[in-house]
Amino acid sequence: MSTPITFSRRNFIRTSSIASGGLLIGFNLLQSCKPKVVAEPEIDLASLDYQDFNAFIKIADNGAVTIFSPNPEIGQGVKTSMPMIIAEELDVAWDMVHVEQGVLDTKNYTRQLAGGSQSIRTGWDALRKTGATAKQMLVNAAAARWGVDASECSVSEGIITNAAGAQLGYGELVAEAAAMEVPEDVVLKEPKDYKIIGTDVGNVDIDKITSGKPLFGMDYKAEGMVYASVLRPPAFGQELVSFDASEAKAIPGVIDVITIGDKARSYLEKGGNWTVRLSTSDKVVVLANSTWEAFKGKKAIKATWTAATPLESTELHDKKLLELLDGNKFQTLRSDGNVKKAFAQADEVLERTYESPFLPHNCMEPMNFYADITDDKIHLVGPIQTPEFAAIAVADLLERDVEDIHLEMTRMGGGFGRRLYSDFVLEASEISDKIKKPVKMVSSREDDMTTGVYRPAIKYRIAAAVKGGKITGYHLKEAAINGNMYGLIPNFFPAGAIENYQVDAANYQSNITVGAWRAPYTNFLAFAEQSFFDELAEMISVDPIQLRLDLLQNVKGTTDERIQYSAERMEDVIKLAVEKSDWGNKPEGTYQGFVSYYCHNTHVAEVADVVIENGQPVVKKVTCAVDCGILVNRLGALNQIEGGVVDGTGHAMYGDFAFNDGKPEAQNFDRYRLIRMKEAPLVETHFVKNTIAPTGLGEPTLPPAGGAIANAIKAATGNRLQNQPFSKYPELLRAPKKEIIG
Amino acid sequence: MPTYTVTVNGKSQTVDASEDTPMLWVLRDHLNMVGTKFGCGIAQCGACTIHLDGNAVRSCQLTIAQVSDKEITTIEGLSEDGSHPVQQAWKEVDVPQCGYCQAGQMMTASAFLNKNANPDETDIKNAMHGNICRCGSYNRIYKAVAIAADKMNS
Ligand code: FES
Ligand code: FES
Numbered sequence: 001m002s003t004p005i006t007f008s009r010r011n012f013i014r015t016s017s018i019a020s021g022g023l024l025i026g027f028n029l030l031q032s033c034k035p036k037v038v039a040e041p042e043i044d045l046a047s048l049d050y051q052d053f054n055a056f057i058k059i060a061d062n063g064a065v066t067i068f069s070p071n072p073e074i075g076q077g078v079k080t081s082m083p084m085i086i087a088e089e090l091d092v093a094w095d096m097v098h099v100e101q102g103v104l105d106t107k108n109y110t111r112q113l114a115g116g117s118q119s120i121r122t123g124w125d126a127l128r129k130t131g132a133t134a135k136q137m138l139v140n141a142a143a144a145r146w147g148v149d150a151s152e153c154s155v156s157e158g159i160i161t162n163a164a165g166a167q168l169g170y171g172e173l174v175a176e177a178a179a180m181e182v183p184e185d186v187v188l189k190e191p192k193d194y195k196i197i198g199t200d201v202g203n204v205d206i207d208k209i210t211s212g213k214p215l216f217g218m219d220y221k222a223e224g225m226v227y228a229s230v231l232r233p234p235a236f237g238q239e240l241v242s243f244d245a246s247e248a249k250a251i252p253g254v255i256d257v258i259t260i261g262d263k264a265r266s267y268l269e270k271g272g273n274w275t276v277r278l279s280t281s282d283k284v285v286v287l288a289n290s291t292w293e294a295f296k297g298k299k300a301i302k303a304t305w306t307a308a309t310p311l312e313s314t315e316l317h318d319k320k321l322l323e324l325l326d327g328n329k330f331q332t333l334r335s336d337g338n339v340k341k342a343f344a345q346a347d348e349v350l351e352r353t354y355e356s357p358f359l360p361h362n363c364m365e366p367m368n369f370y371a372d373i374t375d376d377k378i379h380l381v382g383p384i385q386t387p388e389f390a391a392i393a394v395a396d397l398l399e400r401d402v403e404d405i406h407l408e409m410t411r412m413g414g415g416f417g418r419r420l421y422s423d424f425v426l427e428a429s430e431i432s433d434k435i436k437k438p439v440k441m442v443s444s445r446e447d448d449m450t451t452g453v454y455r456p457a458i459k460y461r462i463a464a465a466v467k468g469g470k471i472t473g474y475h476l477k478e479a480a481i482n483g484n485m486y487g488l489i490p491n492f493f494p495a496g497a498i499e500n501y502q503v504d505a506a507n508y509q510s511n512i513t514v515g516a517w518r519a520p521y522t523n524f525l526a527f528a529e530q531s532f533f534d535e536l537a538e539m540i541s542v543d544p545i546q547l548r549l550d551l552l553q554n555v556k557g558t559t560d561e562r563i564q565y566s567a568e569r570m571e572d573v574i575k576l577a578v579e580k581s582d583w584g585n586k587p588e589g590t591y592q593g594f595v596s597y598y599c600h601n602t603h604v605a606e607v608a609d610v611v612i613e614n615g616q617p618v619v620k621k622v623t624c625a626v627d628c629g630i631l632v633n634r635l636g637a638l639n640q641i642e643g644g645v646v647d648g649t650g651h652a653m654y655g656d657f658a659f660n661d662g663k664p665e666a667q668n669f670d671r672y673r674l675i676r677m678k679e680a681p682l683v684e685t686h687f688v689k690n691t692i693a694p695t696g697l698g699e700p701t702l703p704p705a706g707g708a709i710a711n712a713i714k715a716a717t718g719n720r721l722q723n724q725p726f727s728k729y730p731e732l733l734r735a736p737k738k739e740i741i742g
Numbered sequence: 743m744p745t746y747t748v749t750v751n752g753k754s755q756t757v758d759a760s761e762d763t764p765m766l767w768v769l770r771d772h773l774n775m776v777g778t779k780f781g782c783g784i785a786q787c788g789a790c791t792i793h794l795d796g797n798a799v800r801s802c803q804l805t806i807a808q809v810s811d812k813e814i815t816t817i818e819g820l821s822e823d824g825s826h827p828v829q830q831a832w833k834e835v836d837v838p839q840c841g842y843c844q845a846g847q848m849m850t851a852s853a854f855l856n857k858n859a860n861p862d863e864t865d866i867k868n869a870m871h872g873n874i875c876r877c878g879s880y881n882r883i884y885k886a887v888a889i890a891a892d893k894m895n896s
Contacts, residue, residue, distance in 0.1 A: 074840060075838075075840025076839075200836075206833050206836065207824055209844050210824060210844065210848065211829065212775070212778070212816065215841070218770075218776070221774070252743050253743075290763075290771035291767055291780070292771065293760075363840075364789065364843050364875070364877070365779070366780070366781075412840060413841070414842060414876050416876075445781065445784070639836065639882065643878040645878070646881070647878045650878065668784050668786065669781075669784070669787055674876060676870075676873075676880075677870045677871060677873075677875075677883065682881060
C-alpha cells in the first residue's frame with residue numbers, strides 16, 4: 001500500500017479574487033490506494049483521514065467533505081447554516097459533509113464575528129462563491145481528464161457526469177483539481193435549483209449536545225490547568241483597598257490568591273478597543289484545583305472597597321433620564337421638515353413616555369475563558385463573539401504580537417451580546433501571564449449577573465401632531481445611559497412616512513458598564529413606538545393596521561438611501577400576519593395585538609393572542625410573519641424566530657434589574673425572573689417566500705413581541721402599558737370588572 | 743481530604759473531595775463528565791439536573807457526602823448510543839439553540855416520563871417548570887417531551 005502523498009502548502013489554492021480579504025479553498029490532496037468510491041453515509045465522517053489545515057473546504061479521496069464554519073456559534077445556528085451555503089454551491093450531499101468550527105484566522109476568513117444578525121447576510125455571496133469555485137475546479141479537472149469541454153459536464157451531489165455518461169466522484173479528482181487555475185468567474189445556482197438551502201437541516205452538534213459531550217468553553221480542559229475565580233468590586237464605582245486571604249488560603253484545594261489589575265489599567269490608559277469593558281480596580285483572584293474550591297475561596301476573601309466614583313441607584317437614573325427628556329441637551333439624529341411648526345399647527349397632539357430598566361444578558365453558560373500564556377505563544381480557548389477584537393485586546397494588554405495568538409472558539413451557551421465584550425478573556429490572560437500556567441477563569445452566576453455589561457436603562461418620549469385627521473409630525477426623544485441609538489436606527493419606520501419627523505437623543509454618563517443586548521435599542525424602541533401607533537390610531541379613530549399601511553404608502557419610491565426598510569416588504573408581512581392570525585375574527589375572549597417592525601435587515605409582523613385566565617391576561621400565542629429573503633435552513637430559522645419571540649415576551653413581562661448604591665439588587669435567578677415553559681406563548685411562523693438574498697434572524701423577532709403583547713393586553717383589559725417589565729404593574733394586568741346585568 | 747466512592751452511570755469511582763463538594767463539580771471537575779451543566783448553583787435553573795436513584799435532582803445542591811449508596815445517572819449515561827426515547831425526540835424536533843440547558847432539560851424529562859407515561863399538557867409544563875432555557879426553546883422542548891412520551895409508550 002502506498003503512503004499518502006502530502007502536498008506542500010503552496011499547492012493549496014488561495015482564491016483571493018473571490019472576496020475582499022481573501023478566502024482560501026483547501027483541498028485535501030490525499031492519494032492512496034483506497035478504492036475510489038463515494039463514501040456511504042454511514043461512515044463516520046469525522047474520523048476520516050484528512051490533511052489538517054485551515055480553510056473552508058477539505059475533500060477526502062472518498063468524496064467526504066469537511067467544511068469549516070468560520071463564525072462563532074452562540075446558538076443562532078450559523079455552524080449549521082453557513083456550511084449549508086457552501087455545500088449547496090459545491091454541490092455535495094449534506095450527509096457527506098462534516099462540519100468543524102474554524103479557529104480565528106484573519107488571513108483566510110473575514111468577519112469572524114457573531115453580532116447584529118449579520119453572519120448570513122454578509123457571508124452569503126462569499127460562501128456561495130467559495131463553494132462554486134471549488135466545484136468549478138473539480139469539474140475542470142474531470143473535463144481535462146476526459147478531454148472534453150467543461151461545459152459538457154454536469155454535477156449532482158459530488159458526482160460529475162459527462163455527455164457520454166461517464167462519471168467521476170469528487171474524491172477521485174482532488175489532486176488534479178488543486179492544480180487547476182482558479183476560475184475568475186463562477187456561475188452560481190439559481191434558487192430554484194437549491195437542494196440544501198431552504199430545507200430542514202438539524203443542528204450539526206445535536207449528537208454531542210444530547211449525549212453530554214464536551215462542547216462549551218466551560219467544558220474545556222487542558223493538562224496542568226488551574227481554575228480561577230475573580231473577586232471584582234461588588235458595586236460599580238468601587239475599587240479594592242485591601243483584602244485578607246488567610247481563610248481562603250486555608251481551604252483545601254486553594255492553590256494561591258493573587259491580584260490582577262496593573263496590566264488592565266495601563267491598557268485602559270492606552271484606550272482599549274470597542275470590545276473592552278474593564279474595571280480599573282485591582283481584582284482578587286483565587287487559584288484552585290477545581291471550580292468549586294475556587295468559588296469557595298472567593299467567598300472566604302475579606303475585602304475592603306472604597307467608592308472611587310459615586311455609587312449610583314436606579315432612583316437617580318430615573319430622575320436623570322426624565323430630566324434629560326424634559327430638557328434640551330439633545331443631539332438630533334434625523335430631522336425632516338419642520339417638527340416645531342407641525343406641532344404648533346396641530347389640531348391634536350399625543351405624547352407618551354416609555355420606560356425600561358437595565359437588563360443583564362444572563363447567558364445560560366456563565367462567562368469563562370481559558371488562557372495559556374507563555375513566552376512563545378498565547379493559547380486562548382473559549383466562548384467569544386468577537387474573537388478578532390479579543391485577540392487584539394489581549395495582544396495589546398500583554399504588549400505582545402497578535403501573531404503569537406492562537407484562539408479557538410467553543411460553542412457558546414448563549415451570547416445575546418454579552419460575549420461581544422472581552423473582559424473575561426483579558427482577565428484570564430492577565431492571570432495566566434502572571435502565574436505562567438494555563439488557567440481557566442470561571443464566573444459564578446452571581447459574578448456574571450452583578451459584574452455584567454448591561455442593556456442600558458432607556459426612556460423614550462414620543463409625540464405626534466395630528467391635523468385634519470392626518471399625522472403631520474412625529475418627534476421621538478431618547479434618554480439613555482452612556483450611549484444612544486446608532487447607525488440607521490433613526491431611519492427606521494416611520495422615518496420617511498411622516499413629513500415632519502425628528503429623532504433626538506441624549507445620554508447620562510454613568511459608571512455602570514453597558515453594551516449591546518440582543519437587538520440593541522430596538523429591543524425596547526419597537527415596544528414604545530408600536531404601542532404609540534396603536535394609541536395614535538385609537539385617537540384618530542383609524543384601524544391600527546390601516547394606520548401603518550397608510551403611512552407605508554408615503555415611503556414608496558423614496559430616494560432617501562438611509563431608509564432601508566421596504567414599504568412593499570412590510571406590506572407583505574403585514575398582510576401575511578393578518579391572514580394567518582385570523583386577525584379580527586377571533587372568538588370572544590381572545591384579544592389580539594399587532595406589531596410590524598423592521599430591524600437587522602429583516603421585516604417582521606407579529607400578532608399576539610391574549611386571553612383572560614383567573615382575572616389576568618395570559619399570552620397564548622404569537623403569530624409571526626417573517627421576510628428574511630431566501631430561507632437558508634428552515635428548521636434553524638424557525639428555532640431563532642421562536643426563541644426571539646419567547647425572549648421578547650419574557651423580558652417585556654418580567655425583566656427587571658435595579659441598582660442600589662452601585663449594586664444590582666438581583667444576583668441570581670432567585671431574584672431575577674426569566675421566562676419559563678408555562679409562560680412561553682406558542683409561536684406560529686409564516687414566511688414570505690421570495691428569492692431576495694437572505695438576512696439574519698437572531699434578533700429581528702424579539703423587538704416586536706413586547707409591543708404585540710402590550711397591544712393585546714390593552715384590548716383585553718383596557719389598560720395601556722408604557723413601562724417594562726409589565727409584571728411590575730399588577731394593577732394594569734387585571735381584567736376589567738364585568739358589568740352585572742339584571 | 744476524604745475519599746468517597748460514587749456510582750455514576752453504573753460505574754463505581756473513587757473521588758478525593760471535601761465533604762461539601764456538590765456532585766455537579768465532582769462530575770465536571772473530578773470525573774471529567776462535563777455533560778452536566780452549571781447554570782446558577784442555587785437550585786433555580788435545572789441545568790445541573792441528574793438522576794439519583796431514578797429521581798431528577800439538582801446536582802448543585804447535592805453534596806458528595808450525601809450520595810454514597812445511591813445510583814447516579816447523568817446525561818452521558820442516559821443511553822449508550824443516543825437511543826433513549828428522550829434523546830431521539832430531542833433530535834427529531836431539533837430542540838437546541840445554544841444547547842447549554844438541554845442536558846438538564848432531558849434529565850428532567852426522562853425522570854418525569856418514567857413516572858408518568860401519559861402526561862397531558864399541564865403535566866409536562868409543571869414537570870419542566872424548574873428548567874430555564876435562556877434561548878427560549880420551550881415550544882420545542884414541550885414538543886419533544888410529548889413525542890418522547892409516545893415513544894416510551896410504543
Ligand atoms: S446549577 Fe443547579 S439548578 Fe442551576
Ligand atoms: S438552548 Fe440555550 S439555554 Fe436552552
